Amino acid sequence: MTSAFRITFIIGSVIWLLGEVYLLTNVDLPEGLLIGAALGLGGLLIGAAASQLLRKIPSQPGDGLGPSVPNPTLNMRALFDESPSALVLFRVHDGMILDVNTMAAQHYGQTRDELRGRNIIDLDLPPTIRDYDTPMGNPTRQQVRRAGGELRNIEVTVKPIPWVGPSLRYAIIQDVTPDAKRASHLAAMVAAAMDGIIQINSNQQITLVNTAAEELFGYPAVQLIGQPLEMLIPESSRSRHNIHIREFIQSGITARRHKNPPILTARRSDGATIPVEISLTTTHTDHQQITTAIVRDASDRLQHEREQQVLVEFTSALRSTTNSVDLATTLTDQISTRLLVPHLVLLLCDEQSGGVQIVCARGAWAKLGDQADQAAALELCLSHSDPSDDTAPAILNTKDVMITSIVLSVHQQHIGVLWVGRGEAFSPSDRRLLTSLAEVGASALRRAQWSERLEQANIALREAYDATIAGWARALDLRDRETEDHSRRVAELTVALARQIGVPAPEIEHLRRGALLHDIGKMGVPDAILNKTGPLTDEERAVIQRHPTDAYHILAPIAYLSPALDIPLAHHERWDGSGYPAGLRGEDIPFAARIFAVVDVWDALTNDRPYREAWDTERALGYLQEHAGKLFDPQVVHAFTTLVGKG
Structure with a gap:
């Protein structure tokens, strides 16, 4: 509650307080001590005066304090007793304890009456807190033993009582045993860490070194603590290290952990340099910033x-x-x-x-x-x-x-x-x-x-297939006395013409197989029709003209021969569409079949037949050239003429 207070002391001094003010009165003390906690002013005010001389004066009109405020009931003893910190009031000259609060009694495991009148030294508090020249306000830590024998870690802060002078002081006692245990546990973890851990203060001085860091850098901790961090950095790398740390501190980030942290260079005690990777964290204390570096030897990482x-x-x-x-x-x-x-x-x-x-x-x-x-x-x-x-x-x-x-x-x-x-x-x-x-x-x-x-097996398999194909072709030639050895000749000439035109080598092999098997469909033609010396009837001609389709049905189920099917199926198609079995024309005819058509007719013209003698080269070429663009692909005829001319 915000109130205005006027406090009048025996000596006649008057002060005004404006803020949240609570007064604790210990009426049992012979001195009539007043213990006041002025929280709005940020501290305890403990004054010595008779309780009846302290008067709360409400604000009056015109006194500059604003409107009148209600008079609060000041439970001073309750605030003193319920303080979360242990409070001990004592005289400086003899160390006598004048009063303690409830928390102090609990802390020492004794009653308040048992503690009053004893000496401050009995509480295992630092003896120097009674010295007039001891600095006050800075906490000190030590261990004390409770009545039951339990050791506890405490933090003691001694404050003066300004209204009385140097004769009285009060001690604020905090039990920091849990903090100490956590700190001890953390220290054990740091000491046992597999990675090197180094702490530096805001002046870049080393304040902590764990065992792994000792082993990594080759220095005992006592030689590093208090030394500048540059002691662990080769001169040639110091600027990079300084930039790395400065950028981290200025970034305001409290932790920096990289999945692949940058590789920096550190110096060992023997002068050798080692690659290291570093993760940084920073914390702030009351007086400075502490930066913690987790350092790992990066030699294995670089080698990997x-x-x-x-x-x-x-x-x-x-x-x-x-x-x-x-x-x-x-x-x-x-x-x-x-x-x-x-x-x-x-x-x-x-x-x-x-x-x-x-x-x-x-x-x-x-x-x-x-x-x-x-x-x-x-x-x-x-x-x-x-x-x-x-x-x-x-x-x-x-x-x-x-x-x-x-x-x-x-x-x-x-x-x-x-x-x-x-x-x-x-x-x-x-x-x-x-x-x-x-x-x-x-x-x-x-x-x-x-x-x-696998390639050798494939070659062997291809050779076996090709031997089989050649056997089929030979069997067909032997069946048709007019065309004996025809399949071998047209296969060889088809390969030569394909090379002349520039057909890729893998495709030429398919052309060769197709040429060998071009008449395999004649297996379905009766011998009486196949070997007839006279003219064929329309019905007989129809049977003959089915052999390309029959060839397709025979070979299509054989996946190995699938790329060679164009010649057996389409070698009787003609450029002008007058051929069979589908009546294809021009470039609709597969290119392999167009090549073979020229070779097939050439071989038929230049070899004897029962009904005529073989034509000479000039006459046969003249026939092909005459029908180029009609029955045959003109470009294929031109290439064939060039090939024959070379021969």
């Missing part, structure tokens, strides 16, 4: 990043090669370059033969590759039968060469062994990188081997 980059480049280099022999060369080139190993032997297992082959040997071991010695290869493999034994076989013994090896495995199946050697020892990171490169290389080699075996 370098290894990952090497693996990316290594994998990219291997992707450029698919042949297993070339791949083995690329693999050894890369490992030799990445690990600086001039001496190297790569052995691969042959699944089909069950043997082992030296596929690459370099440096001091190059002669092993020249010899291609199976016995040497077996010795090198057997020497690595125990992966934990890195003892080099006698065949590799070379003066001043450090040797190590790695098994090449894919899905727990050994496919080879790699031995490498150089002048300096292999570090754990070198071994780790070698293992990673070997794993990637082994997978690439196995894929290349499987791809080659």
